[in-house]
Amino acid sequence: TLQHLFKEIFKAGLELQEVDHKKELLVSRKRRPEDTVISVKGMEIGNGNPILIAGPCAVESYEQTASVADAVTKNGVRLLRGGAFKPRTSPYDFQGLGVEGLQILKKVADEYNCAVISEIVHPQDLDMACEYLDIIQIGARNMQNYELLKAAGRLNKPVLLKRGLAATLDEFINSAEYIMSQGNGQIILCERGIRTYERATRNTLDITAVPILKQETHLPVFVDVTHSTGRKDLLLPAAKAAFAIGADGVMAEVHPDPAVALSDAAQQMNIEEFQRFVEELVSSRFLKINQMA
Amino acid sequence: TLQHLFKEIFKAGLELQEVDHKKELLVSRKRRPEDTVISVKGMEIGNGNPILIAGPCAVESYEQTASVADAVTKNGVRLLRGGAFKPRTSPYDFQGLGVEGLQILKKVADEYNCAVISEIVHPQDLDMACEYLDIIQIGARNMQNYELLKAAGRLNKPVLLKRGLAATLDEFINSAEYIMSQGNGQIILCERGIRTYERATRNTLDITAVPILKQETHLPVFVDVTHSTGRKDLLLPAAKAAFAIGADGVMAEVHPDPAVALSDAAQQMNIEEFQRFVEELVSSRFLKINQMA
Amino acid sequence: TLQHLFKEIFKAGLELQEVDHKKELLVSRKRRPEDTVISVKGMEIGNGNPILIAGPCAVESYEQTASVADAVTKNGVRLLRGGAFKPRTSPYDFQGLGVEGLQILKKVADEYNCAVISEIVHPQDLDMACEYLDIIQIGARNMQNYELLKAAGRLNKPVLLKRGLAATLDEFINSAEYIMSQGNGQIILCERGIRTYERATRNTLDITAVPILKQETHLPVFVDVTHSTGRKDLLLPAAKAAFAIGADGVMAEVHPDPAVALSDAAQQMNIEEFQRFVEELVSSRFLKINQMA
């Protein structure tokens, strides 16, 4: 019918404009068709060789961090995570060791020859943090803290940006654009589960976000299997799904003794569990043993 | 502290009871540790050999259905889907061919030597439908239509039960229990995406539902990649993720000419696209060419 | 800019068509500007005089039902609810007294001179139920059970249709259209909370659904304050908000002894609480004492 024809024309017009608008973004694949590859201490992130990031939820002490770094690097993983500034729902929960935590990470990184990533929450801490960290993390709660994003955009340091807990993919992409618009294009996007009505998992892992973000942007895309599921028994299946659908990397939490962890005790693997986790990913061909380029 | 100790005791007690309650369900893996395997025309569903279900959203004619059946079986798929009774949001949209659609499916199944599955929406149609179908589908909108579930539980015919669009996994499992409590344990659970705030996809594929349902029940678990994503470009990545995370099967829509389909035009593959879909799943080792036991 | 102009034209075109489509619906206010007013045993529902529906979650016995009817009618309320067919998440929970429950309701309605409403879940029970009930309720789980809707559309009896737990307003309106398209236009729409991430309440009362439904359709709109909040302490504030925003009626649960109720014990008012509930609504001018036309 004529009406139907008109409708299709209208739709096509709207989609065209939408596409135009997205094409303008610096992070858009329409603007830059090649994948962004980020070099971190001899690793290449986003070059097709999948990466693991592992480490404790929070840096609690030198000993705890070193013991995880030892296990992590022995399993071929060269990117260590650990929270120093911890945004917690309650002001009375453990808030992290702060700068001391960053110093521990740096020391451990040097000793175990690995790269380190940690979350920064205040714009004024970013320059200082660059001395200690190889990658700056911006957490889910701060995905629309545009002052922090803009400040991170003025650094010359890779930034891992987590999706906000109820952010649309469009908002997520625009938050990355806040960083890149200031000059810093070394951005890793990280899906970490979204908030839905379902309570069987801590959040709902939006797995198709991975191919969509890969299509829409030229940036590497990671999946945080710990925060998306909140369940140790789901880390391995979720990691397999993430790699199968095209994720450039997976982030998971490991703690030498999860039962006494100062935060997120229930969802961190112990070292033995982590070893099996890596072995399974390698034996099912989702991960290579050596993550160096 | 003493308070903490008490808290742990309370928690343990509550979890114990929760476990006890779930153990009682007939569909629970605690009650029956071995996997349920369902035999359909020489196929074994749930035996570890992944299955594809493919076919048009709606049965529109003998020719359309036969042309899909031809393509589907040539690609090694032996389970054909096609809607005869279509629950549509608007009463004025195409509601399916009804019994005529079932007859077409039966004819095509005989000619192409494949099994057929279709949705039934009225309790009184179930017995009639058993003459035409190898598997009865109960759709997302009817997941809590308990009269339909109970009637399906009195059949001797496999039932594929789709998750409701905002159902929790616990509600989903209980709906399966409604069927099994009436005697019919041949149940396939099918994740088909849940309703969330995100609009980049039609629904949000809750991928970790698969391992959770496999843990909690002994039933085969499928993923409908068409309705969960609503996007043709995501069918292949979603299917890979589904198989990687342990799904027993994947359901996808194929139509000889999607552009003129009477329903869901935008999300159905054409025959050529379907062929590539199968090839990619086979070459990435997620699917074997021959789905017969 | 030219592009902007085009965009506006496109938008206008789309909206025009959307409007056209909605105008065609029988339930649409565009099709019929005057309010539908439904007469039930001397009450006029939807004429601007707010109505209360009150009664137990489930009919458990003649005594229990009569004792609520006594209290309810003494407070000027003439519309009694009570579940006879109870759709429950678990097949092992109390499923209601069935036909016996309807008979109790009828008896009590005659004795206390009030109207009665109860949920029907199977299409084949509808005709039978019309002998006992003044209003047929179709519950949230069955909002898209189109076979039930169509069957209800062939009755000459008012139907109260509850919004599905994750239904959009557009889907809700279309479900009403399923009923009206079969000839029955005596439909009351009932907002009963939607499923969201928030857990402080059982569901999230979508209060602006009321004015939207009043704008889009010519049907009376009610709010179920019990199921939307799931909290006794919120029934009164929610009822005030519902009336303030223009609801034609409010539904709330009352039980002579909530602690021993066979379902939903935590959220039902006892008789004394109900009395205060009515008094407060009357004294704050949201409710008139006499609900007769």
Next chain:
Amino acid sequence: TLQHLFKEIFKAGLELQEVDHKKELLVSRKRRPEDTVISVKGMEIGNGNPILIAGPCAVESYEQTASVADAVTKNGVRLLRGGAFKPRTSPYDFQGLGVEGLQILKKVADEYNCAVISEIVHPQDLDMACEYLDIIQIGARNMQNYELLKAAGRLNKPVLLKRGLAATLDEFINSAEYIMSQGNGQIILCERGIRTYERATRNTLDITAVPILKQETHLPVFVDVTHSTGRKDLLLPAAKAAFAIGADGVMAEVHPDPAVALSDAAQQMNIEEFQRFVEELVSSRFLKINQMA
């Protein structure tokens, strides 16, 4: 049964501890039963006399702001809003006039003898902003920007804290505690709609959040009817519901010429509409004409 008894004991124990934990919060009503009343330029916020906050989405010029201030104060409203630092999804959208916007607000406040509120997004701007503003707003995107909250907690200035777009009430209350834990107890909580699957409104107004927040805390609770609904036609009904359910105030957007507004054009009232809005609220007794204490 014995098991049931145990369950009740467990539950009671858990609830007791939950209560204990919440009692400890400084913002908790358990800790301080009396309402917090906040004095702003001769107004008392939270004393039972409902308040309106009105003004443009963004401060665009002196003339625009003064013309709204004129209309607003003529209608008895003495609290003017206007965005100077605008957090926008895209970095390329209008980001507000910044300090210049604050200066305009201050000038207008002096001329029209009203109080002014505006959002601040960077911790380092807070002290400066106190010179221009009577109330500091912290927006939904920054509800868990804890560095900003802690810095606001060190001010001696009222803070209006908006609920995050997918924040639970528990997280919202804890964010207020972040402010109060630093010494500043002059906090207004503002419900502004939550993100759900429904698209008929911009967000879903969680109206029962109002009585829950009033119960759980001793702080004044407002409702932003503009951002929760995103629809001009729903501002009045939503405001009535908000006042009926016990809100201490309502915030709404007014612009001299919404069609040319630099942000949120579709949802702002023009001056004539605002006048009717106030008149309706006064005539239905939800608002007094004079908002001075």
